[in-house]
Amino acid sequence: MHSDAFDRYHHHDSPLHRLDPRVKVVVVIAFILSNALLPDGAWMAFVLAWLFLFLANALSDLGLGYTFKRSFIALPFALVAVTVLFSIPGTPLSQFHFMMWDFTITDAGLLRFVSIVIRSWLSAQMAILLVAVTRFPDLIHAFEHLRVPAILTTIIAFLYRYLFVLTDEVIRLLRARQSRSAAVSGQRSGGGVLWRARVSGHMAGQLFLRSYERSDRIYNAMLARGYQGQLRTLNPHELHARDWAYAIAAFLFILAVQFVGRF
Amino acid sequence: MPITHAVEKFSYPECEGDALQVRDLHFSYPDGHSALHGVSFKLCDGDKVALVGPNGAGKSTLMLHLNGILEGKGEIELSGLRLSRDNLPVIRSMVGLVFQNPDDQLFSPTVFEDVAFGPLHMGLPESEVRARVDSALEAVRMSPYKDRLSHHLSVGEKKRIAIATVLSMNPSILVLDEPSAGLDPRARRTLINLLRELPITMLVSTHDMRLVQELFPRTIVMDDGNIVADGLTMDILEDEELLSAHGLERG
Numbered sequence A: 001m002h003s004d005a006f007d008r009y010h011h012h013d014s015p016l017h018r019l020d021p022r023v024k025v026v027v028v029i030a031f032i033l034s035n036a037l038l039p040d041g042a043w044m045a046f047v048l049a050w051l052f053l054f055l056a057n058a059l060s061d062l063g064l065g066y067t068f069k070r071s072f073i074a075l076p077f078a079l080v081a082v083t084v085l086f087s088i089p090g091t092p093l094s095q096f097h098f099m100m101w102d103f104t105i106t107d108a109g110l111l112r113f114v115s116i117v118i119r120s121w122l123s124a125q126m127a128i129l130l131v132a133v134t135r136f137p138d139l140i141h142a143f144e145h146l147r148v149p150a151i152l153t154t155i156i157a158f159l160y161r162y163l164f165v166l167t168d169e170v171i172r173l174l175r176a177r178q179s180r181s182a183a184v185s186g187q188r189s190g191g192g193v194l195w196r197a198r199v200s201g202h203m204a205g206q207l208f209l210r211s212y213e214r215s216d217r218i219y220n221a222m223l224a225r226g227y228q229g230q231l232r233t234l235n236p237h238e239l240h241a242r243d244w245a246y247a248i249a250a251f252l253f254i255l256a257v258q259f260v261g262r263f
Numbered sequence B: 001m002p003i004t005h006a007v008e009k010f011s012y013p014e015c016e017g018d019a020l021q022v023r024d025l026h027f028s029y030p031d032g033h034s035a036l037h038g039v040s041f042k043l044c045d046g047d048k049v050a051l052v053g054p055n056g057a058g059k060s061t062l063m064l065h066l067n068g069i070l071e072g073k074g075e076i077e078l079s080g081l082r083l084s085r086d087n088l089p090v091i092r093s094m095v096g097l098v099f100q101n102p103d104d105q106l107f108s109p110t111v112f113e114d115v116a117f118g119p120l121h122m123g124l125p126e127s128e129v130r131a132r133v134d135s136a137l138e139a140v141r142m143s144p145y146k147d148r149l150s151h152h153l154s155v156g157e158k159k160r161i162a163i164a165t166v167l168s169m170n171p172s173i174l175v176l177d178e179p180s181a182g183l184d185p186r187a188r189r190t191l192i193n194l195l196r197e198l199p200i201t202m203l204v205s206t207h208d209m210r211l212v213q214e215l216f217p218r219t220i221v222m223d224d225g226n227i228v229a230d231g232l233t234m235d236i237l238e239d240e241e242l243l244s245a246h247g248l249e250r251g
Helices: A021-037 A043-060 A066-087 A107-133 A136-145 A150-179 A193-224 A241-262 B059-066 B088-094 B111-121 B126-139 B155-167 B185-197 B209-215 B233-238 B240-245
Strands: A092-098 A101-106 B020-028 B034-043 B048-052 B073-078 B095-098 B173-177 B201-205 B218-223 B226-232
Touching (some): A021 A241, A043 A107, A066 A101, A066 A107, A136 A150, A193 B111, B034 B059, B034 B226, B048 B059, B059 B201, B088 B095, B111 B126, B111 B155, B155 B173, B185 B209, B218 B233
Parallel strands (some): B048 B218, B095 B173, B173 B201
Antiparallel strands (some): A092 A101, B020 B073, B218 B226
């Protein structure tokens, strides 16, 4: 009954899978940063950045459409940028009236909006690729080596570990409710909306109580084995010449993207 | 490859009525793991039957089919009513399924609310709901616990409340998943007495062979998603070869 709906890692043996997780994390962050820093309308640079993404996709063996298909989950977030269409001064392109407000779309606004959508679309795809080619524990290791505060990495690691336990618990609770959600013929069943809402509320409360108590038990089990506030791991990661080569190539590429975007 | 076992032939007395009929039930989990391959059996009215077998034999999977939580290929009939998607709510009022872990079963803050959940969901009038809760709690001898928080009860108490939560629905068959697991001797004894006195058809999965010997005239043995033996408990418990072949001990 194990639920693994959240695991986005796809096992393969590609150059990108074998790359040291630290290199992958740093390159992805650099890529996202570089996208964010590109000026509006730097079309050539956007094309180059996309080429970088394309090469990474090709190296991953997951199929070239892999990140593209999954990138649409980021689209709703890009909608937040819709306001820039109207809020940046420039030559008006079109005007419309909605309820009591007048809206004017300007050319500068449109330019910025399209740029923001392209940037976030490229960045989201790169992040999707990162989780697809890096096992979650490796990702956590990478963050630890990169000096992300231990409290953050520990929270993320535990979240990942117990998310599955929690979903299983939710599934069992729902199953128990389903089992007793019966009807007798000739009688309207299901109860009122308020009553059902109250039952669901109680279930959420129960889930919280159980998680809270479980966390206590887990913590006790950790203390019993000598936990002193630090998760210790044997470091299986070593940077090889190959990893350095990929890292340097990636950084040169990203620098080139910046150069093309700015000059 | 699933191992196929020959079904041992045991006889048991002919009985009346058909509380439950399962015919050629197959089921595979979404991940491809096949859990049941062609399970068939029949329960008569008033039968008390033990379902035994090693972990992973498919006992819990079979039980989750009996009220349509899982849907496999095959036929299930309850008192002549064929289980289908349309009559699921009615089927669920007929089958009282009690889960192994009472914490799953008890999802309301107080004992009263948990026992009342089934009847309230059926849309019964308040007086009827209260009467059913009282008699269900009485049947498991937990009446004084009505206003307690289910969260703070002992495992034995939780188990009995869990049984009350389905008794309040007046089921025609009670399906229990490992009711005696994790109980101390006294709680176990109380539970055994309780199950003996309940005048209702029962299918009980368990690893507790002494419980089987004491309470159930008939036993069904499952292994690898098949029924490998079905007959009188005393015959089955005598068959050392059968028991050891399926990882069971006489207790």
